[in-house]
Amino acid sequence: MNILNFAIFSVKAVVQGSRAYYAWLAFLIVLILIGIAGYSQQLIHGHIVAGLRDPVPWGIFIGTYAFFVGVAAAAVALAVPGYVYHWQPIKEIVVLGEIIAISAVVMSILFVMADLGHPERFWHLLPVLGKPNLPRSMIAMNVLILNAYLVLNLIIVTYFLYCSFRGRPYNRIFFMTLMLVSIPAAISIHATTAFIFNVLPSRPYWNSAILVPRFIASALCAGPALMVLAFQVLRKVARISIKDAALLKMTEMMAIVMFVNLLLFFAEVITEYRSATAHTIHIRYYFEGVEDHVSLVGWAWTGAACNVLAFLLLLLPQTRKYPVTMNLGCFLAFVGVFIEKGIGLVLPGFTPGTLGELYEYAPAFPELMISVGIAGVGTLVFTVLTKIAVPLAFHEDEESSQEPVSSPMEWSQRKPVAY
Amino acid sequence: MPSQGAGAGGIGPGGPRAPWVLLAVVILAFVMLAVAGGPLALRTERPYPSRPLGLEPEPALLPPPPIDDEYFPCEDCHEEESADPKVRELDEHDNIELAHGDLWCLDCHDADQRDLLHLSDASPVEMAESWRLCTRCHAKKIPDWRAGVHGKRTGHWRGPKEYWTCVVCHDPHSPLFKPLEPRPPPKRASEIQLRIYGEQEETSDEEP
Amino acid sequence: MKNPERGARGASRREFLKTAGAGLGAVAGVPGAAQGFDLESFFQRHFRELTQEDLDDLLLRLEQKYSKQYRKPVQVGAIGPNDGVVFGYGLDISRCIGCRRCVYACIEENNQSRDPEIHWIRVLEYEREHAVRSIDPDEGNPFYDHDLVPAEGKLYLPVACQQCENPPCVAACPTQATWQEPDGIVVIDYDWCIGCRYCMAACPYGARHFNWREPEIPAEEINPDTHIIGNRPRPHGVVEKCTFCIQRTRKGRYPACVEACPVGARKFGNLLDPESEIRYLLEHKRTFALKAELATNPRFFYFYG
Known part of the structure; x- marks a missing residue:
């Protein structure tokens, strides 16, 4: 039984490891336990233990949710060059991108679950079983597509690893179909996430069509940033070969996308400030504060500064190709987008509320504990899947790593007919 | 340990199909998004039992509240045949603040039949029907009041209801509304605190 | 029973x-x-x-x-809607004095949580001078605390669920746990709501409130006449809102706030009945809707009496 052998192999791969690996697992489990402790607070007392109140009904959970859906969607940043343009250095690591996507989707779903007043009623959202409000409700759409994307990626990764395990080529049509479907699905999960916010005329801060491309652009910064950093860690820890060319290509793309992201951001800022309607109060609250309510101002400028700095570091060839500055650029892009989405997206939209009440939300301790726990789960999923994937998809005899980068010409600059 | 390269997987280069694939992908993406914003079908649902509403009865006029025994019937004190019509400082009724235009007592109260009011043509009006007198000056209010838009109704929007007459709300001697003490303001969101957290032990304490 | x-x-x-x-x-x-x-x-x-x-x-x-x-x-x-009835509400802002009698009548009638406090009606105070130019619900002050009302130079605007004809909350709800009844009342199935609070984000009028924990109502203050999708005691973790006192109005009664208003500023009736007080005021008074530009089409009309 091949499948059984594959399962046994996988379990062995997960269970067996070095001392450092066990220590890492233990660390993650501690994080998860912290999350469970926080969540049980919420389960016992209700959501009142969170910093949320009626004027600001969503906080760090939904912000982080939007952020990690973006990270998940960023798997396209590998799938497109890998499987649409068949660029070998990236094609080799697409599976790792998919694993990051799976981990990110798992985290997103957990963040939503933690946010629900009645998580046990989650099945009300599911088609057939429940009564999802399709296609009207953007949350229903998003949940549907997000779960489909999770399943799709699980199939892709499992099938890919299973074929590697059996040492035979995969069914090309089957695999390519899934892979190509995963590309619009990735865009869709994040577009619908943006739609959750921007289809609400009640919240002028979000009610802008530009929010959708902004979401996707910022996701294509944060996702690859995380991947570039994670891949380098894997290269050290798991001693797998990931070509520098692949990383460089990703950071190069990030520079372009970060430019688009900043452009859209400035378009939004200029539009808001120059029209100076009553609705501008939300963005003013974020960047300037309103009266003595200034708790987000520091975050706002930090986030913007991170993004600009990341753009510069990734734009200039000297800094992009120098590992320290490249990693700094990726780190700043990740942090900048996290602040922009996790904090700067949700909270100013609710501050002040629709009846003008200005309530300054700050995450309460249990919320932070739960967030830490969910991050632990996501990292655990990533660790486990990579532990299985590494011996299968990345083997030691890497003569290919010696060969020079396939072509000095960039894939993005090539004309398609040049293949 | 399997050593077959999987990343290479047996796929050839993309060739000139790549842009078509990308186009197809983009179209598919648009279709998926179009579904998201698509038209909505409202469902009609199972009707569940409703109770037929009452018929519209004749309006019930809510009479003015009864006047204190101490002051009514007026004739208990006002035994004299005819009243002194002069506008003057009264010895009695100092609890009444008269602030109703330039009106004086006998503009409304009848000088001869002391328990009654009178219209400008001297025809008498019962105290309980004072609204007939009010509308002599405030005729413009009648249509709104009759329609239920000026003044107040209680009871049933469909079914028996009371129409509040003028003096139920307006003091005829001083008809402007007097300021009221408001009920307490709502709590600010920041004041709605979990009593439980930070005082861990008294969790879910029910009121004794 | x-x-x-x-x-x-x-x-x-x-x-x-x-x-x-x-x-x-x-x-x-x-x-x-x-x-x-x-x-x-x-x-x-x-x-x-x-x-x-x-x-x-x-x-x-x-x-x-x-x-x-x-x-x-x-x-x-579980009284259902009546045929030929669509409810409408009128509020005379030239009369409202901001006394909040309606707020507390509503709390008592509809079994709102006393702790943590939930108020379905919020009375906003404006500078009268400013309000003649525009009344935006996000510019009022609900927290005024005077000894006597109306305060000098102020104008009051009570806001609760506007029972929109085109309710954004209903479109938002991912589980169809909130919907519009044939008589126009937007209701919530408290046993179906998953507590995601998307409807609260979608509502332009701050009309929806979340039970951040198990609501507390003293037993002696409970109103025992309840409706399953109306004023029955709510569980924790679900959203609630004004239902035009569904338990009263479907039996033909006026909502509690109408009866509580000491100045008769609140009007209620059947929009489909040409003889109703709500139709009269729509035809004879200058009315306006809150945030009309959002095309929610409230069935709650403010008017100048």
Whole structure:
């Protein structure tokens, strides 16, 4: 039984490891336990233990949710060059991108679950079983597509690893179909996430069509940033070969996308400030504060500064190709987008509320504990899947790593007919 | 340990199909998004039992509240045949603040039949029907009041209801509304605190 | 109890499920298990998919639960909408004095949580001078605290659910747990709501409120005349809102706020009835809707009397 052998192999791969690996697992489990402790607070007392109140009904959970859906969607940043343009250095690591996507989707779903007043009623959202409000409700759409994307990626990764395990080529049509479907699905999960916010005329801060491309652009910064950093860690820890060319290509793309992201951001800022309607109060609250309510101002400028700095570091060839500055650029892009989405997206939209009440939300301790726990789960999923994937998809005899980068010409600059 | 390269997987280069694939992908993406914003079908649902509403009865006029025994019937004190019509400082009724235009007592109260009011043509009006007198000056209010838009109704929007007459709300001697003490303001969101957290032990304490 | 005949039926199934649920909860160690998690409510269908039998069963179950909890007979009704009725509401802002009598009448009638505090009606105070130019609900001050009202130079604007003809909250709800009834009332199935609070984000009028924890209502203050999708005591973790006093108005009565208003500023009636007070004021008064530019088409009309 091949499948059984594959399962046994996988379990062995997960269970067996070095001392450092066990220590890492233990660390993650501690994080998860912290999350469970926080969540049980919420389960016992209700959501009142969170910093949320009626004027600001969503906080760090939904912000982080939007952020990690973006990270998940960023798997396209590998799938497109890998499987649409068949660029070998990236094609080799697409599976790792998919694993990051799976981990990110798992985290997103957990963040939503933690946010629900009645998580046990989650099945009300599911088609057939429940009564999802399709296609009207953007949350229903998003949940549907997000779960489909999770399943799709699980199939892709499992099938890919299973074929590697059996040492035979995969069914090309089957695999390519899934892979190509995963590309619009990735865009869709994040577009619908943006739609959750921007289809609400009640919240002028979000009610802008530009929010959708902004979401996707910022996701294509944060996702690859995380991947570039994670891949380098894997290269050290798991001693797998990931070509520098692949990383460089990703950071190069990030520079372009970060430019688009900043452009859209400035378009939004200029539009808001120059029209100076009553609705501008939300963005003013974020960047300037309103009266003595200034708790987000520091975050706002930090986030913007991170993004600009990341753009510069990734734009200039000297800094992009120098590992320290490249990693700094990726780190700043990740942090900048996290602040922009996790904090700067949700909270100013609710501050002040629709009846003008200005309530300054700050995450309460249990919320932070739960967030830490969910991050632990996501990292655990990533660790486990990579532990299985590494011996299968990345083997030691890497003569290919010696060969020079396939072509000095960039894939993005090539004309398609040049293949 | 399997050593077959999987990343290479047996796929050839993309060739000139790549842009078509990308186009197809983009179209598919648009279709998926179009579904998201698509038209909505409202469902009609199972009707569940409703109770037929009452018929519209004749309006019930809510009479003015009864006047204190101490002051009514007026004739208990006002035994004299005819009243002194002069506008003057009264010895009695100092609890009444008269602030109703330039009106004086006998503009409304009848000088001869002391328990009654009178219209400008001297025809008498019962105290309980004072609204007939009010509308002599405030005729413009009648249509709104009759329609239920000026003044107040209680009871049933469909079914028996009371129409509040003028003096139920307006003091005829001083008809402007007097300021009221408001009920307490709502709590600010920041004041709605979990009593439980930070005082861990008294969790879910029910009121004794 | 209104339907004594429905007691016997279904009891055994309920008992079984309850026991099974308790067992499961205990095994799983769910903290909520002690607070009456049972499989029957877990598997309960959406309100509009309940059969008559299920509905009767549910009403009885709730009546028993509340009567026990609040130590007095509590009735849970499910009166449906009347044909030819669409409710409309009028509020005369030239008369409102901001006394908040309506707010507290609403709390008592509709069993709103006293702690944590939930107010369905919020009275906003404006500078009269400013308000003649524009009245935006996000510019008022709900927290005014004067000795006497109306305060000099102020204008008052009470805001609750506007019962929109085109309700953004209903479109937002991912589970169809909130919907518009044929008589125009937007209601919530408290047993179906997952508590995601998207409707609160979608509502332009701050009309929706979340039970951030188990609501507390002193037993002696409970209003025992309740409606299943109206003023029955709510569980924690769900959203609630004004229902035009569905338990009263579907029986032909005025909402509690109309009866409480000391200046007669509040008007209520059937928009489809040309003789109704609401139609009269629409035809004879200058009216406006809050945030009309959002095209929610409120059925709550503010007017100058």
